[in-house]
Amino acid sequence: MPRPARTPKPRTRTITNAAPAGPMAVALRAVIESVQPEIDAGRFPAKRTAGEIVRVEADVFADGHDKVAADLLYRFAGLAAEAAPGLSTSLSPGDWTRVPMAPLGNDRWAAEFRVDDLGFYEFTIEAWVDRFATMRDGLAKKFGAGQDVGTELAELALLLSPKPKAASRKPEATSLKRFADRIAAGDQSERVAAALDVDLAAAARLEPALRHAVVRYERTLRVMVERERARFGAWYEMFPRSAGPDPSRSATFDEAAERLPAIAAMGFDIVYLPPIHPIGTTARKGRNNTLTPEPGDPGSPWAIGSAEGGHTAVEPGLGSADDFVRFVSRARDLGMEVALDIAFQTSPDHPWVTEHPEWFRHRPDGTIKYAENPPKKYQDIYPLDFESPEWPALWTALRDVFLFWIDRGVTVFRVDNPHTKTFRFWEWVIADLKARHPETVFLSEAFTRPRVMHHLAKLGFSQSYTYFTWRNTKQELVDYFTELTAGPGREYMRPNLFANTPDILHEFLQQGGRPAFKIRLVLAATLGASYGIYSGYELSENRPAKPGSEEYLDSEKYQFRQWSWDDPDSLAPMITLLNDARHAYRALQSDWSLRFHETDNDRIIAYSKRDARVAVLTIVNLDYANMQHGFVRVPLGDWAAPGTPITAADLITGETYTWSNEWNYVRLEPDTRPAHVLVIELRP
Numbered sequence: 001m002p003r004p005a006r007t008p009k010p011r012t013r014t015i016t017n018a019a020p021a022g023p024m025a026v027a028l029r030a031v032i033e034s035v036q037p038e039i040d041a042g043r044f045p046a047k048r049t050a051g052e053i054v055r056v057e058a059d060v061f062a063d064g065h066d067k068v069a070a071d072l073l074y075r076f077a078g079l080a081a082e083a084a085p086g087l088s089t090s091l092s093p094g095d096w097t098r099v100p101m102a103p104l105g106n107d108r109w110a111a112e113f114r115v116d117d118l119g120f121y122e123f124t125i126e127a128w129v130d131r132f133a134t135m136r137d138g139l140a141k142k143f144g145a146g147q148d149v150g151t152e153l154a155e156l157a158l159l160l161s162p163k164p165k166a167a168s169r170k171p172e173a174t175s176l177k178r179f180a181d182r183i184a185a186g187d188q189s190e191r192v193a194a195a196l197d198v199d200l201a202a203a204a205r206l207e208p209a210l211r212h213a214v215v216r217y218e219r220t221l222r223v224m225v226e227r228e229r230a231r232f233g234a235w236y237e238m239f240p241r242s243a244g245p246d247p248s249r250s251a252t253f254d255e256a257a258e259r260l261p262a263i264a265a266m267g268f269d270i271v272y273l274p275p276i277h278p279i280g281t282t283a284r285k286g287r288n289n290t291l292t293p294e295p296g297d298p299g300s301p302w303a304i305g306s307a308e309g310g311h312t313a314v315e316p317g318l319g320s321a322d323d324f325v326r327f328v329s330r331a332r333d334l335g336m337e338v339a340l341d342i343a344f345q346t347s348p349d350h351p352w353v354t355e356h357p358e359w360f361r362h363r364p365d366g367t368i369k370y371a372e373n374p375p376k377k378y379q380d381i382y383p384l385d386f387e388s389p390e391w392p393a394l395w396t397a398l399r400d401v402f403l404f405w406i407d408r409g410v411t412v413f414r415v416d417n418p419h420t421k422t423f424r425f426w427e428w429v430i431a432d433l434k435a436r437h438p439e440t441v442f443l444s445e446a447f448t449r450p451r452v453m454h455h456l457a458k459l460g461f462s463q464s465y466t467y468f469t470w471r472n473t474k475q476e477l478v479d480y481f482t483e484l485t486a487g488p489g490r491e492y493m494r495p496n497l498f499a500n501t502p503d504i505l506h507e508f509l510q511q512g513g514r515p516a517f518k519i520r521l522v523l524a525a526t527l528g529a530s531y532g533i534y535s536g537y538e539l540s541e542n543r544p545a546k547p548g549s550e551e552y553l554d555s556e557k558y559q560f561r562q563w564s565w566d567d568p569d570s571l572a573p574m575i576t577l578l579n580d581a582r583h584a585y586r587a588l589q590s591d592w593s594l595r596f597h598e599t600d601n602d603r604i605i606a607y608s609k610r611d612a613r614v615a616v617l618t619i620v621n622l623d624y625a626n627m628q629h630g631f632v633r634v635p636l637g638d639w640a641a642p643g644t645p646i647t648a649a650d651l652i653t654g655e656t657y658t659w660s661n662e663w664n665y666v667r668l669e670p671d672t673r674p675a676h677v678l679v680i681e682l683r684p
Contacts, residue, residue, distance in 0.1 A: 030068050030127040030215040033059040037491040038221055044458040045120065045222035046491040049231040053112050054223055060127045061107040067137060069130040069205070070101040072111035074123040077222070079435045100205060101125070115225045118438035125217040132159060132204045136195060143192050153191050157184035160204070175203040224434075229412065230441045230462040231494060232589040233269040234525070234579050235339065235532030237501070240273055240318060240327070241298065242535075242561040250298060250317030250560065253327040260327075262565065264334035266572055267579025271331055272339040272414055272532065274502070274557075276324065278306035278315050280347025283370070283379040287559045288545060291379065300557050302343050302416065303380040305350025311401045321408060328409040339443070340405055343416035344398055345371060346382045352397075353382065358390045386422040399429050402440075406433075412441045418456055419446040430460030443496055457493035463530055468497040468523075469506050474605045474622060478596050481527055481607075485594045495591065497528035500537055502557050504550050512624030514540045515670035517571060519624055522675040525578040526618040527607070529591050536563060538571040574652075581651050581677060587611045601630030604668065608634075615639055615682055617648065620675040621668035629667040636662045640683045648678035 035058040037046035048054055060070045073096040101109040115121050139152045160180035182194040194200065204210055243259045244251025263271055279299040286293030293299065304311060314321050328338045346352055352359055353368065360368045360382055371378035388394055402413065418426055433440055444461035446453050457464050471480045484495050499520045500509065509516050517540045524531040535556075545551040554561065565572075582588045587609040597606040597617075603626075608617045621628045636659070640646045645660040652675065657664075668674060 028213055028215050029062045029064075029066075029129050030070075030213070031059075031061055032070070032125050032127050032215060032217045035125060035217060035219075035221065037223075038219070039458060039492055042219040042221050044492060045224040047224050047226065047230075047462075047494065048115050049226050049228050050116055050118060051114070051228070052225075052231075053114055054121070054123070055110060055112045056101075056123060056125070057104070057108060057110045058101070058125050058217070059107050060101070060109045060125070062127075062129050065134075067130045067133040068127055069133065069211075070109050070125055070127040072099040072101055072113065072123060072125055073097070074099070074113045074121055076117050077120045077122045079119040079438050080431070115223060118225055118227060119434075121223040121225060122220050123223065124220045126211075126214050127217075128211040128214045130210075131212050132156075132210050133201075135159065136201070139192065139195055148188075149192065150188065153183050153188070153195060156195055157181075159210070162209075175199070176207055179203070224460070226441065226462055227439055228589075229269065229337070232529045232582075234267060234582065235270045235272050235496070235498070235530070236263050236266070236268040236535070237272045237274070237498075237532060238263070238535040239301075239502075239556045239561070240276070241301075241315070242556055242563070247560050247562045248296065250315070252317070253319045253323040256318075257327050257330045260331055260334055260336070262572075264331075264336055266538075266576045267583065268336060270337050270339050270412055270532075272341070272412075274341045275301040275304055275343050276314055276318055276340070277301070277304045277311055278308040278313050279303050280306050280349035280380060282348040285380055285558050288554065289551070289558055297558065298560060300380060301341075302345070302557075303347040304343060305346045305352070307349065310346065310350045310352060311344075312404045325408050332409070337412050338410055339412035339414050339441075340410045341416055342402065342413050344384055344401075344421060345416075346384070347380055348382060350382070356390070356394070356397075359384055359388050359394045361385045383420070386425055395425055395428065398425070399432060402429070402433055403436075406437055406440065411437065411439050412443070414443040414445055415461070416445055418444050418461070419448045419452045423455065423459060426456065426461070427459040434460070454489055454493055457489070463494045463496040466495045466497060468495070468528070469499070469501075469504055472506075472508050472622070474599075474602050477523070477527075477605060481594060482596070485591045490592065494530065495528055497524040497531040498533070499524045499531070500534045502534055502552065502555060505542060505544055505552050506550060508624070509540075509542045510544050512670075513542060514569065514571075515674060516624040517542075518574065518674045519620060519622065519670070521571065521574065521578065522618065522620055522677065525575075525582060526588060526609070526616070526677060527594070529589050533575075536561075538575055539563060539565075539567055540569070540571065577651060578677070581616070581679075585611075585614055585616055585679065587614055587616045595635075597635070598633040599630055601628055603628040604630055604632070604666065606632045606634075610682065613682060615680045617678040617680060618675060619666055619668070619678070621670055624670050624674075627667065627669050629665070631663045632666055633662050634659065634664060636660075639680055644683060646680050646683075648676075648680050651677045651679060 039046055056072050060068055062068045075096050099111040099113055101111040104110050135152065135156050139149055139156060142152060143149050157180045160176045162177060179194055179197065179200045183191050238259065240253060240256035241250040243256035260271065279301060280303045284293045284297065284299040284303065286297045308316055314324055331338050362368055368382050371381040371383045384394065430442060441462045442460065444456045444464045446456055447465060453464055467480060471477050484490065509520065517537060543553040545553050587593065593609045595608050597608065599606050603621065603623045604619060605622055606619045608615050617634065619632055636646060645658050648657045648659060653673065666676060
């Protein structure tokens with residue numbers, strides 16, 4: 001159970017003119033600065049998925065001309081966010097794996113380690129003045145200049161000789177003794193050759209006794225490791241109640257499951273469902289968000305709770321919890337996971353309203369406040385009071401909602417409006433859940449200020465919605481995705497690009513129709529390792545509730561809908577093609593290799609992602625109304641040997657192009673050929 005934060009007592013400090021501790025102050029000469037990745041001075045972990053590499057860099061230097069050396073230290077630290085009693089790991093504090101850091105130039109050093117286990121890894125850095133390397137370097141320079149180096153050889157032999165209680169008994173220590181004997185006596189040229197032997201350098205690098213005045217970085221930093229789905233996946237959002245044969249009633253989970261094979265055939269990894277709980281009747285919203293529902297109007301799924309139950313119950317029209325488990329199982333059989341919407345709010349009819357009125361905010365007259373986002377009003381929803389005097393019981397109850405659905409096969413959660421709830425709650429509940437179930441993935445639906453979005457990601461959310469929907473020009477896309485994939489936030493915030501949602505029908509789609517849907521689909525599927533669409537996207541559904549609104553007309557949020565999935569103009573084939581490409585090419589399964597390329601037409605955007613084997617070059621016409629053409633500059637020298645042309649195979653049309661020059665011509669029609677998605681096999 002969460003505990004209230006304790007207010008620290010103020011501390012006082014007396015400053016004296018005492019002299020520094022001489023030997024210690026002199027000995028600690030190495031400096032470690034500007035370590036990356038380090039999130040808020042180590043307050044939060046960086047993020048990776050299993051199998052990925054963590055590259056660590058730091059500035060390492062010392063006073064004077066002595067050479068320095070540095071090691072990266074890392075270890076697996078378990079499933080808990082911190083090594084607390086009861087959540088400890090099988091490792092002791094000394095179980096570090098060491099990786100020598102390599103100099104990059106200008107006092108910058110780097111090393112890498114691979115993370116394979118879900119949970120937390122720790123890492124830090126040690127640095128020292130490398131007397132062996134310093135002496136060896138001086139010896140080489142003097143000998144190369146024809147100077148006598150007898151004294152230098154004697155000093156080096158002495159340094160390498162074992163000291164009582166100092167030298168280790170490892171094989172490298174024995175090797176050092178043999179080299180010391182060779183360096184100590186004999187022909188000088190042979191002694192120098194022994195001193196400069198590469199095997200000696202390797203053995204000396206591993207000998208702890210040769211690390212002079214070791215300095216350890218003041219912080220132990222962390223990496224949170226999640227499964228691949230936290231980094232890569234295609235999401236399909238559907239309302240199961242609209243997936244039945246009768247538009248006058250809710251479909252059941254068994255009926256909705258009949259839609260799953262078609263979704264799987266399009267290549268989606270996750271089927272995301274809005275809340276599936278009982279819906280309140282008090283202040284129920286009618287069609288198109290009216291305040292006067294007609295008989296049979298189902299209400300908004302986000303108005304959670306009725307006499308049938310709350311957050312751990314199922315809307316009766318959909319079936320039972322067992323029916324839901326069967327739906328989840330069917331999705332898994334088809335290679336998909338079910339993501340569930342978690343919305344921590346209630347309808348006025350939720351059991352908690354009467355059982356725990358202390359969990360809500362009240363007006364002076366004693367009534368409970370409904371939700372508002374002025375000028376919008378949500379009369380059918382009561383927000384919870386996360387600062388209630390009874391907050392420990394509330395927080396625990398909300399944690400148990402997650403656990404209930406995890407027990408029924410759900411390990412992916414889309415969290416509704418987390419920025420309107422207490423930050424500390426999310427930090428506590430995600431850490432608690434991941435300690436129990438490290439496979440869980442959490443998507444933050446927080447369309448809010450950038451710092452708030454970033455803070456939620458730091459607190460533990462695996463992915464975040466983004467501003468992608470509102471970035472439509474070339475410059476907007478280049479600037480935003482450079483920030484997402486190359487800025488400091490990439491260490492902890494993973495973007496998920498939803499092309500539309502039940503709440504967001506952008507004017508680009510409203511005005512551009514089917515060509516616009518194609519354009520935004522290609523952008524979402526190739527710019528983002530994780531992306532999503534909301535049901536109806538494949539049919540280019542673009543009718544707004546009213547001019548200037550991003551709400552849909554006849555929105556599924558307030559009524560049952562039926563869809564014509566066999567429409568010959570459906571974008572399902574194009575979606576399938578793109579999702580198949582995403583599974584086939586690892587370059588599209590991460591974001592960090594994203595690189596934008598020059599075009600001579602600002603209505604055309606070009607970018608690539610690559611791995612060791614292929615580059616995927618995407619070129620998109622951003623104009624849904626007009627043909628655009630021009631030249632694209634590709635990094636020919638990076639993708640092929642000098643003077644060698646590249647072959648680019650278009651995944652959309654099946655055509656193949658051979659390019660021998662950096663600048664190449666493209667012509668893109670918004671409806672018939674809105675984009676090229678080109679696969680280029682890389683050559684050494």
